Amino acid sequence: KNQVEQSPQSLIILEGKNCTLQCNYTVSPFSNLRWYKQDTGRGPVSLTIMTFSENTKSNGRYTATLDADTKQSSLHITASQLSDSASYICVVSARNDYKLSFGAGTTVTVRA
Amino acid sequence: SQTIHQWPATLVQPVGSPLSLECTVEGTSNPNLYWYRQAAGRGLQLLFYSVGIGQISSEVPQNLSASRPQDRQFILSSKKLLLSDSGFYLCAWSVRPGTQYFGPGTRLTVL
DSSP: OOEEEOOSSSSEEEEEEEEEEEEEOOOEEEEEEEEEEOOSSSOOEEEEEETTOOOOOEETEEEEETTTTEEEEEEEOSSSOOOOOEEEEEEEEEEEEEEEEEEOOOOEEEEO | OOOOEEEOEEEEEOOTTEEEEEEEEEEOOSSSEEEEEOOSOOOOOEEEEETTTEEESSSOOOOEEEEEETTTEEEEEEOOGGGGGGGEEEEEEEEEEEOOOOOOOEEEEEE
């Protein structure tokens, strides 16, 4: 069964600090992995997408890594801002499958 | 460019009342369409998906139904709402595997 697990479930950081979110998956055959940011009461918005051959992908202060061998990904937020407070969802797709496997998300709260 | 709309944005309904949530996509043709529910603190649960007009696949047995009367219109319905139907409902579209784009969502509260 395709599964995606994220950790931690939630975290609180001070503005300006860095943090790293983790994602482990068992989706096979692997196609791509996306990190989404979901603000409260809004739909998820894609931050990064990585395929099997990509190890790192950046989008501003967000940097995602992928280790396809260990089936792990991380999302690093640098110099956090209050606007980074949101839920971050790891989503993995299998090859030729229109359905996606979602993690439960990590809720990040940035405090001044 | 493609856009996806959902309405209403929020809805408060009494138990036993009917439900109709609408989703429309612009700027693309023959998309796959999806309905998800997101309970508080939980991941997204796929409810229905559609690969074409009138073609609906249900992922979990429930009190809800879906219809696709037009290529870019996807409707989520219920004849009688339950308390457990409360949640955040998201519509999404895709034209190729592995990539989905989400709508703004509808917050449904059943009292």
